[in-house]
Amino acid sequence: MADNQAFYQEVGRRIRDARKKGHLTQEALATKISLTRTTVTNIEKGRQQLLVHTLIEIADALSVAPESLLPERQSPSIDKLLTAESPYTQEWIRRIVDMADRD
Structure with missing residues (x-):
């Protein structure tokens, strides 16, 4: 993708929205997937890239499809x-x- 920063910011926004919709705090999500709250914060703000298996773990913890956390390709x-x-x-x-x- 041409603009990696924008990509990860969008992924982070989608994760944050799904987390809030599931009524989870960053701390609760972090505990579910064995990360720190700071790591979840950085992922949601697009400051930290994440591995595919982490994306899948986050999706499972939020009860959403992993692809719903990815921006649509144009x-x-x-x-x-x-x-x-x-x-x-x-x-x-x-x-x-x-x-x-x-x-």
Whole structure:
């Protein structure tokens, strides 16, 4: 992802929102997953990156799906792709779009 800081801030926000929705304190969540409250704070603020197994443990503790804690990926729009610098890329995109329009 291009902006890792924004990614981890969003993950942290989603964790915080799920924790609050589950009526858990940071301390209670930390105890459930064997972390410190400070670590949970840092994760929620996006200051600390987390490993996949930690994300899964957090999701389990919050009774949510792990993917619900991840930001949605944005696919590039066709307009953005068409403004790609390479004429070769532009030509192939046009062909694909034309083929899709025929169906």
